[in-house]
Amino acid sequence: MTDSTKESTKEFTLERDCELRFEIESKTQIIVELKSGFAELYGTELVKAKKYTFIQGAKVAIFSYQGCVLVIKGTPDVCYIARETPMIQYLNTHSAIEQMREKADERGTTGPVTLVVGPTDVGKSTLCRILLNYAVRLGHRPIYADIDVGQGSISIPGTICSLLIERPAHIEEGFSQLAPLVIHFGHKAPDFNNELYKICVSTLADITMERLKEDKRTQSSGVIINTCGWVKGQGYQHLLHATKAFKAGIILVLDQERLYNELLRDVDSSVKVVFLPKSGGVVERSQQARAESRDFRIREYFYGSRSPLYPHSIDIKWADMKVYKIGAPSLPDSCMPLGMKAADNMTKPWPIQPGPQLLHHILALSFAENVEQDVLKKNIWGFVCVTNVDVERQTITVLSPQPRPLPNTVMLLSELQFIDSH
Structure with missing residues (x-):
C-alpha cells in the first residue's frame, strides 16, 4: 500500500440513482469498499466488505439504483457524486434488447445484433460493457465484437476481435480474455488501409455470425459491437459497412445527433436507430493519452497488469x-x-x-x-x-x-x- 492510501479515508453516501465518479492520474492506488446498500461498476455488482483496488489511469463510475455507502481509501485526482446520469436510459435500452432476446429464444432465431457508435470519447466501450454485464447476469452468453483498432479492449491495438462473454466483467480487470478470435489489421486507425479494414470487418462478421449458431443460448443472446470513433467521410462508410456485414438490427448512437439523423436516413428501415446521451463522467483524451493507452495495452499483453506475466x-x-x-x-x-x-x-x-x-x-x-x-x-x-x-x-x-x-x-x-x- 502506498502512503497516499493511508492519507485519507472518506465515506460517501449515494442516494438512489446516483453515481460516484473518480479518476486517478497520479502514480497512486485507491481502495474502494461497499459498506452498505447495493452498487455496481459498469454493470458488475460490488460485493459488500470486499476491497477493490484501482491504479493510475483508472476512470471509475460506481452507480447505485437503490442507494449505498462507499468507503474510499486514498485521494483520487478527481472525485465527486453525480446526480445526473444516463444509467436509467441505458437500463431501459438493455430491457428493450432483453425482450428481443426472449423472442429470439422462443422462435429459435438469432438474437439482437447491436452496433454502438459515436465519436471518440463518448463512452462506447463502457456502454458495451454495461449491456454485456446485464446480459450475462440474466443467464445469457452474448458475443462481444470490438472493431475499434485504435485502443483494443480485447486484444492489442491494431486488431479487431470477438469474444464469448459467459460471466460478468471483473471489477478491476474487466472481462476474461480466454480464447478470443483475433484478426490482424496492423494499424492504429482504419484510414491507413481502408480496403484492408473492410475485409477484416467482413471476416470477423462472417466468423462471429457462424459462431452464434454453435450454441442455442449464444444464438439468442446476440452480439454487441464496439466501433471506432471515426464517424465522418470514409469513417461513416465503415459504419454502414459494419452494419451490413454483421446484419445489425439495432444501432445505438451516443451523443451526436447529426450521426443519428444520417444513420436514420441511410440504413434499412428494419434497423432500429436509437439516440442515447453520453455520461457526464466521460473525459476527452489527448493524442498523447491515447498513445500511452495503446502502449499500456501492448505492455499488458506481454507482462500482465495485476498478475505479472x-x-x-x-x-x-x-x-x-x-x-x-x-x-x-x-x-x-x-x-x-x-x-x-x-x-x-x-x-x-x-x-x-x-x-x-x-x-x-x-x-x-x-x-x-x-x-x-x-x-x-x-x-x-x-x-x-x-x-x-x-x-x-x-x-x-x-x-x-x-x-x-x-x-x-x-x-x-x-x-x-x-x-x-x-
Missing part, C-alpha cells in the same frame, strides 16, 4: 522467418498490372526482408502456414515484439508470451511499435 526472449534466424506486410504504398491504376486495381495493391501480402527495420515492431503469428493460403481471412495465434536485430549473425530476438518453439507460420508486420523497458 514473464515473457520469453527467443532468437530466430532470418532464414527461418516468413515476414509479410499487408498492403503496399498506393499507386495510380495506370501504373498497376493489367486487370489489377490500386485497391488490390492494398490487400496483397508483400514479403519483407528481415533487418533493422523490424526493431521494436509487433509481429502477428497467423494461423496461415504459407502465404498461398488466404492470410487476410485467417485469425492470429498471438504476437511477438522484436527487441533486437543482429545483422552480423542474421538473427532477431523477439519477446514472446510462450517459450520456443514458435509456430512455423507466416508473420504479419504491424505498424505498431513497443519499446521494451523491462
Whole structure:
C-alpha cells in the first residue's frame, strides 16, 4: 500500500440513482469498499466488505439504483457524486434488447445484433460493457465484437476481435480474455488501409455470425459491437459497412445527433436507430493519452497488469522467418498490372526482408502456414515484439508470451511499435 492510501479515508453516501465518479492520474492506488446498500461498476455488482483496488489511469463510475455507502481509501485526482446520469436510459435500452432476446429464444432465431457508435470519447466501450454485464447476469452468453483498432479492449491495438462473454466483467480487470478470435489489421486507425479494414470487418462478421449458431443460448443472446470513433467521410462508410456485414438490427448512437439523423436516413428501415446521451463522467483524451493507452495495452499483453506475466526472449534466424506486410504504398491504376486495381495493391501480402527495420515492431503469428493460403481471412495465434536485430549473425530476438518453439507460420508486420523497458 502506498502512503497516499493511508492519507485519507472518506465515506460517501449515494442516494438512489446516483453515481460516484473518480479518476486517478497520479502514480497512486485507491481502495474502494461497499459498506452498505447495493452498487455496481459498469454493470458488475460490488460485493459488500470486499476491497477493490484501482491504479493510475483508472476512470471509475460506481452507480447505485437503490442507494449505498462507499468507503474510499486514498485521494483520487478527481472525485465527486453525480446526480445526473444516463444509467436509467441505458437500463431501459438493455430491457428493450432483453425482450428481443426472449423472442429470439422462443422462435429459435438469432438474437439482437447491436452496433454502438459515436465519436471518440463518448463512452462506447463502457456502454458495451454495461449491456454485456446485464446480459450475462440474466443467464445469457452474448458475443462481444470490438472493431475499434485504435485502443483494443480485447486484444492489442491494431486488431479487431470477438469474444464469448459467459460471466460478468471483473471489477478491476474487466472481462476474461480466454480464447478470443483475433484478426490482424496492423494499424492504429482504419484510414491507413481502408480496403484492408473492410475485409477484416467482413471476416470477423462472417466468423462471429457462424459462431452464434454453435450454441442455442449464444444464438439468442446476440452480439454487441464496439466501433471506432471515426464517424465522418470514409469513417461513416465503415459504419454502414459494419452494419451490413454483421446484419445489425439495432444501432445505438451516443451523443451526436447529426450521426443519428444520417444513420436514420441511410440504413434499412428494419434497423432500429436509437439516440442515447453520453455520461457526464466521460473525459476527452489527448493524442498523447491515447498513445500511452495503446502502449499500456501492448505492455499488458506481454507482462500482465495485476498478475505479472514473464515473457520469453527467443532468437530466430532470418532464414527461418516468413515476414509479410499487408498492403503496399498506393499507386495510380495506370501504373498497376493489367486487370489489377490500386485497391488490390492494398490487400496483397508483400514479403519483407528481415533487418533493422523490424526493431521494436509487433509481429502477428497467423494461423496461415504459407502465404498461398488466404492470410487476410485467417485469425492470429498471438504476437511477438522484436527487441533486437543482429545483422552480423542474421538473427532477431523477439519477446514472446510462450517459450520456443514458435509456430512455423507466416508473420504479419504491424505498424505498431513497443519499446521494451523491462
